[in-house]
Amino acid sequence: MDTTMIINSILAVIGTLILAFAVSIWLPGIERKFIHARIQQRVGPPVSSPGFMAPIKFFFKQVLTPNSPMPRLYNALPLISLIIIVFILLVIMPQMYSFAALASIIAVIGLLKVEEIMYMFMGSLSKSVMSVGMPFPDLVKGAKHVNETRSFIEELSTLRAFRLIAFGSFPLYIALFVPVVMAKSIFLTDIFAFQQIHGPVLFTVAGAIGAIVYFIGFMIMLNEYPFAIMKTKADVIEGPLLEYMSKYRAYVYITRGFLIFVLASLFTTMFLGIPPNIFSWNILVTIAVAIIFPIAMAVMSAFSPIFTFRQFYPVVAATSILGVLAIVASVL
Amino acid sequence: MDNNNKVTSKVIETEVPLGTVHSAAIEPYRVRLFVEDEIVRDAELTVGVNHRGIERIMEGLPVEKANSLTEKICGICSNSHLWNSCLTAEKGLEIDVPPRAEYIRIIMEELERLHSHFLYLAHGSEVLGHETFAMRLFYIRETVMELLRMIGGNRVQYGVSVIGGIRPRCDLNEMKIQKISEGMNYIEEKIGEFADRFVRDPMVMSRISGIAAITKEDARRLATTGPSLRATGIEVDLRRDMKEYEPFEFDVITQDTGDVKANLLMRVLEIPEAVKIIRQAIKDLPDGKITNRSWEMQDTGIIRSYIEVPRGKLYHSYSLEDGRVRNSIVRTPSITNINTMEFACIGTHITDAQLAIVQCDPCFTCTDRAVKILDEPFRNITKI
Numbered sequence: 129m130d131t132t133m134i135i136n137s138i139l140a141v142i143g144t145l146i147l148a149f150a151v152s153i154w155l156p157g158i159e160r161k162f163i164h165a166r167i168q169q170r171v172g173p174p175v176s177s178p179g180f181m182a183p184i185k186f187f188f189k190q191v192l193t194p195n196s197p198m199p200r201l202y203n204a205l206p207l208i209s210l211i212i213i214v215f216i217l218l219v220i221m222p223q224m225y226s227f228a229a230l231a232s233i234i235a236v237i238g239l240l241k242v243e244e245i246m247y248m249f250m251g252s253l254s255k256s257v258m259s260v261g262m263p264f265p266d267l268v269k270g271a272k273h274v275n276e277t278r279s280f281i282e283e284l285s286t287l288r289a290f291r292l293i294a295f296g297s298f299p300l301y302i303a304l305f306v307p308v309v310m311a312k313s314i315f316l317t318d319i320f321a322f323q324q325i326h327g328p329v330l331f332t333v334a335g336a337i338g339a340i341v342y343f344i345g346f347m348i349m350l351n352e353y354p355f356a357i358m359k360t361k362a363d364v365i366e367g368p369l370l371e372y373m374s375k376y377r378a379y380v381y382i383t384r385g386f387l388i389f390v391l392a393s394l395f396t397t398m399f400l401g402i403p404p405n406i407f408s409w410n411i412l413v414t415i416a417v418a419i420i421f422p423i424a425m426a427v428m429s430a431f432s433p434i435f436t437f438r439q440f441y442p443v444v445a446a447t448s449i450l451g452v453l454a455i456v457a458s459v460l
Numbered sequence: 461m462d463n464n465n466k467v468t469s470k471v472i473e474t475e476v477p478l479g480t481v482h483s484a485a486i487e488p489y490r491v492r493l494f495v496e497d498e499i500v501r502d503a504e505l506t507v508g509v510n511h512r513g514i515e516r517i518m519e520g521l522p523v524e525k526a527n528s529l530t531e532k533i534c535g536i537c538s539n540s541h542l543w544n545s546c547l548t549a550e551k552g553l554e555i556d557v558p559p560r561a562e563y564i565r566i567i568m569e570e571l572e573r574l575h576s577h578f579l580y581l582a583h584g585s586e587v588l589g590h591e592t593f594a595m596r597l598f599y600i601r602e603t604v605m606e607l608l609r610m611i612g613g614n615r616v617q618y619g620v621s622v623i624g625g626i627r628p629r630c631d632l633n634e635m636k637i638q639k640i641s642e643g644m645n646y647i648e649e650k651i652g653e654f655a656d657r658f659v660r661d662p663m664v665m666s667r668i669s670g671i672a673a674i675t676k677e678d679a680r681r682l683a684t685t686g687p688s689l690r691a692t693g694i695e696v697d698l699r700r701d702m703k704e705y706e707p708f709e710f711d712v713i714t715q716d717t718g719d720v721k722a723n724l725l726m727r728v729l730e731i732p733e734a735v736k737i738i739r740q741a742i743k744d745l746p747d748g749k750i751t752n753r754s755w756e757m758q759d760t761g762i763i764r765s766y767i768e769v770p771r772g773k774l775y776h777s778y779s780l781e782d783g784r785v786r787n788s789i790v791r792t793p794s795i796t797n798i799n800t801m802e803f804a805c806i807g808t809h810i811t812d813a814q815l816a817i818v819q820c821d822p823c824f825t826c827t828d829r830a831v832k833i834l835d836e837p838f839r840n841i842t843k844i
Contacts, residue, residue, distance in 0.1 A: 278474065
């Protein structure tokens with residue numbers, strides 16, 4: 129590898145990251161302003177507000193110590209999540225395909241799992257004032273159960289995050305294996321090469337089914353309605369994210385926008401054979417998918433109630449079965 | 461669990477306290493949910509955060525002032541409180557209300573029922589997580605709010621009823637009647653569209669079917685009132701027994717299952733009935749006086765009055781002494797329904813617990829008025 133190539137690669141990686149960041153800060157705004165608000169016949173926030181202006185505002189807010197047993201670690205978790213997501217984007221860039229072991233679907237899934245686990249840590253480390261019981265024995269109405277062990281509502285989110293890791297994110301991971309089975313390789317470079325020769329996986333029956341499954345997995349991964357069980361406002365309010373404030377909340381916002389872009393990029397890489405690369409016109413396809421996905425997600429969530437586990441289990445099971453069918457179809 | 465809604469087992473995994481401030485609860489009340497694996501095994505619901513002591517303030521006030529104070533009890537059923545309070549005085553002083561005033565009172569009451577039911581459906585949808593339904597229902601409700609403003613002059617405190625009739629500014633002319641008629645057409649069309657969309661949505665139906673069901677027996681035992689009682693299949697509507705409603709034809713809506721679905725459908729189906737009553741009232745609106753001023757104040761014993769308001773049975777009572785109110789008691793439907801709300805939570809998923817409470821259409825700020833001290837030294841306090 130000569131020096132020019134190395135410099136070009138470095139520039140491509142940095143440029144793609146900057147582009148990804150620039151696009152991702154607008155995605156939550158597009159989702160909320162143009163879709164959610166339009167469907168609900170209201171004005172909605174300015175398009176720059178949720179992804180761009182809100183984090184800026186939060187960066188200048190006063191930092192208080194959250195109500196947590198390990199406040200520093202708790203505050204660090206959104207930043208760690210962001211780093212993990214950035215790392216996923218790095219892994220799927222074509223310039224990184226020479227790092228064979230990292231540029232594989234197993235590494236991507238592993239990193240996504242780590243990102244999911246972060247919510248468990250967040251939930252366990254958050255002890256919000258919302259759940260603190262009365263400081264004296266509760267004798268109003270004779271109090272049915274005096275001095276019962278009280279649970280912080282974020283602890284419920286932790287359990288739900290665990291369940292999501294255990295089964296909730298199945299559809300996304302199953303869908304990722306459709307191109308793997310078709311290319312007969314777990315390495316992104318082989319999947320990319322396979323699609324250069326045989327055309328995009330998306331345009332096969334298995335790929336089309338896999339794309340639907342991936343999209344549902346995408347919504348679950350982003351904890352978006354109707355799959356927002358981890359932060360449903362009917363009970364746990366915001367769950368693991370409840371205690372974040374100032375710049376740490378800004379990281380949460382940025383992380384979500386970035387995750388939308390990264391999952392869209394992962395989709396274009398796996399199903400269209402278009403990895404994110406700023407030096408290729410195909411980056412426009414990645415950007416288009418990054419915009420279409422949250423728009424479709426906003427349409428779905430605007431017309432659905434929130435699921436409890438009673439609805440969640442069957443939906444995930446059905447989607448997973450669909451994913452397995454896609455894998456079977458990809459073998460045939 | 462025994463018949464008194466008490467958990468007999470001592471083993472409770474954990475308690476999840478929701479409130480007094482909570483994003484799904486629009487009013488300050490405290491729910492203690494005792495859960496095992498996210499299933500609610502027992503619940504305790506307490507009020508007391510927004511205690512205002514309105515009955516105490518009413519004590520000794522001239523009856524007209526006391527009546528207008530009752531309107532401040534609730535921002536949703538303000539007309540109901542004022543009407544019932546005036547009815548109490550009219551009953552005690554044997555005042556005949558002119559028929560035109562009776563009809564306008566009925567129009568106001570049914571408009572209030574409409575806006576309360578729309579508010580219920582919108583809030584229910586929001587707790588369900590369906591924000592789009594909630595938003596659209598609020599838009600439909602806006603028509604009713606504008607009609608209420610047109611008649612009463614305000615969107616919340618209308619001040620329509622006075623002892624012996626209604627205020628002159630609240631009389632209806634042709635233009636107002638025309639607008640009410642147009643509003644009713646719009647409401648009927650929109651609620652039809654909403655109902656169609658609502659019952660055909662499998663995701664919504666899966667969230668509300670069979671959740672927090674109350675049986676007839678439980679409803680009777682827990683003294684459930686209003687649409688929540690009728691949702692269990694018991695056909696009780698106080699409007700049937702009120703002489704003010706005698707000229708009007710309407711059906712008493714009932715459902716069978718007593719669950720969240722039945723409660724939501726109750727309100728959806730009661731809306732056309734309210735529209736039907738309003739249409740009859742504007743069509744047959746009698747001419748003549750709107751206030752009877754030929755009555756004399758006198759002392760009375762305790763006078764009691766019940767009316768059917770959007771959430772159930774509303775009770776007002778007071779006695780009159782030198783034209784002033786004594787021994788005032790107000791009982792809103794929500795205090796009657798608190799036991800039902802607690803009971804409905806049991807056995808539900810924790811996410812549905814708030815929905816189980818909302819299905820009884822709680823209005824705790826109105827309920828939170830008086831405190832009765834049961835024993836020294838202030839250990840056991842019960843709301844009445």
